[in-house]
Amino acid sequence: MAQWVYIEDLKNHIGNEVELRGWLYNKRSSGKVKFLIIRDGTGFVQGVMVKGSVPSELFEQYKDLTLESSIILSGTVREEKRAPQGVELDIKDFNILQKSVDYPIPKVREDNIPDVGVLLPKRHLWIRSKKQWALLRIRDTIEKSIEDFYHERKFVRIDAPILTPSACEGSTTLFKTDYFGEPAYLSQSGQLYVEAACMSLGKVYCFGPTFRAEKSKTRRHLMEFWMVEPEIAFYELDDIMALSEEFVEYLVKRVLDERKEELLILGRDISKLEKIKRPFARITYDEAVEILKSKGLDFEWGDDFGGDEETVISESFDTPVIVHRYPAKIKPFYMKKDPKNPEVVLNMDMLAPEGYGEIIGGSQREEDYDVLLKRMQEENLSLDDYKWYLELRKYGSVPHSGFGLGIERTIVWISGIRHVREAIPFPRLLDKIYP
């Protein structure tokens, strides 16, 4: 009886008879030679059946092999230069576990890719297709790399709560739930909690889902997305700018090292990723405004950047670009004002190149009790809700800084795709929560 192996390991079994367990991805016939493309989660491989080399009943079962039927097959692994993966399987036998009838997603064909309106309601099946498979594997590598990056640097992971009593940042809309008769909200950021945690553990990060009930309907927005938020005691703005550069460079390198095949499946221009090396460009908000004006955009100092502005700024550089020291009035209360110019705050945004836009937002936090209290009063925030947050400034307050990186936007950029909805297994979009 043949040994069950995974497709990604086939190159170690050349000449052996093995068993594959998977699904039929595609098939082709040339009369007396039949080709079956099999996928098993770890990869894709072509199986070959020649008339006369297998029992004729089996050969004729080709017609029962419909797209996405589950199948167990056995055969001999053969090195094959014509095959994209370098190996093929000479089929000896196969057994259809369950025949798939009328699979709703058409066979892969570049001139016939269904509209997302068709694909999204079939997301549970769409993720079987090759590009989605590649994207989910890249996502997994990025998530693993995040863990590795921070643990290699002695950070402690802190899981921030998802159910929270009030807003973390104030401005955006929250999903409201019922907490034993009291209102509770789904977290839109773990930041306030990692600020508390870094006073216990020094270098911390949280990594989990966040929720924004904004009526956003663009390729950059999800209602539920994942964010990693490092926060470090005694770090100032320059320290987190350096950390964010090291972090993003690391993520890109790991994907290049471990998921090149997947990037090629997605048609990514890898040379663009190979340019992602420190130092990244760093400019002030003021300098960014100058770039916009020199490119002929109508832009007033004091406004926030929209999608168009981000695109123009990021396209001016080959690396990601950090824009720092934004006008205080467009930024949240917890950001520390620049002692050299109180009109601006000690914050940083990182824009991915090629027009992909913002992937990181961060800042040095206000650590002075009185200054923070005044800022909160100006914003009309509930001091009861934030009493614990203010207490962090009463008992051994220190300078501290952190940032948040959006996982899906990072995947979109590194993978070179268009829309965040393909960067998460089951996207939650405006008015769309199925499947």
Next chain:
RNA sequence: UCCCCGGUAGCUCAACCGGUAGAGCACCUGACUGUUAAUCAGGGGGUUGGGGGUUCGAAACCCUCCCGGGGAGCCA
């Protein structure tokens, strides 16, 4: 909430000035011993998103509703 684009076969799209519905893929039948989006031959498949209007005649023009996509605001 606002702005823009779209809805024709299972999927992707075409149909000129308003003249009565067409192709590729998929599916079914057949051919083919090396296909990589296989190819070739044949076949079935439509209340043109719903309703109303203009017209001798509407997929096309007008009104309205529904659905989908993109963007603004907000942000990662």
